[in-house]
Each structure stands twice: as C-alpha cells, then as structure tokens.
Amino acid sequence: MKKSLGLVAHDEKKQLLADWCLAHKDKLSSLDLYSTGTTGKKIIDHTGLELTRLESGPLGGDAQLGAMIAEKRLDGLIFFIDGLAAMPHDVDVKALIRLATIYDVPFACNRSTANAVLELF
Numbered sequence: 001m002k003k004s005l006g007l008v009a010h011d012e013k014k015q016l017l018a019d020w021c022l023a024h025k026d027k028l029s030s031l032d033l034y035s036t037g038t039t040g041k042k043i044i045d046h047t048g049l050e051l052t053r054l055e056s057g058p059l060g061g062d063a064q065l066g067a068m069i070a071e072k073r074l075d076g077l078i079f080f081i082d083g084l085a086a087m088p089h090d091v092d093v094k095a096l097i098r099l100a101t102i103y104d105v106p107f108a109c110n111r112s113t114a115n116a117v118l119e120l121f
C-alpha cells in the first residue's frame, strides 16, 4: 500500500514548499499526498503533482489532517510553519502538531527536517 504524506505551508512559506515539492517530485509522486486547500493548489500549479486537497487550513484543513493522524491514515507530515505571524486558527495548528507528536508521526516544520523525513519514505 502507498504511504501517505501531508503537505501544508503558511502563506509566507508556500513558495518554499512548492519549490521543495518540485525538487522531490519523483519521490513524492509515489506517495498519496494530502494538502490543505490553498497549499494544495499552489503545489499542483507549481509541480503538476496529484494530491487530495482538503479544506483550507483556517476552515478546518489542519483539523482534517489531525483526524487522519488519529485514524492512522497519515504516515508523515511536512508543515512549513511561519513562526513570525499570528494565525486566527492557531489552536488548529497547535492541535495538528500535538497529534503528530503523540502519534509519533514523522513531522517536519522546515526544509532541512523535510529532507530528513522524506528519507523515511
């Protein structure tokens, strides 16, 4: 069965994630990819990768990824976080990170850790 990977980025980090996805397109195309709404659109437009777009983060996309982790349907999470901006949905962001932590899901919050997580796939 294909492994699944979540891909999320805050607005200031979306280009960085799209570029990272392009650089790793071959490997990523062998995985089931899930993304929050706006991040997913950016990745598709930039890379042509196929992925499942969930709701936008502030409208529940982070919560959907958290639910997938709790249901053991997500094998890894790449979440490029903007550590310099306040988010109206900060509670959802924290909940997603918390679930990745307690379920021991490989989780990357920036490019160098994303490279390390992708090595596991």
Ligand SMILES: O=C(CO)COP(=O)(O)O
Residues within 6 Å of the ligand: 008, 009, 010, 011, 035, 036, 037, 038, 039, 040, 055, 056, 057, 058, 061, 062, 093
């Ligand atoms: O806000 C996000 C993660 O917290 C990302 O959501 P979007 O991909 O819809 O911008």
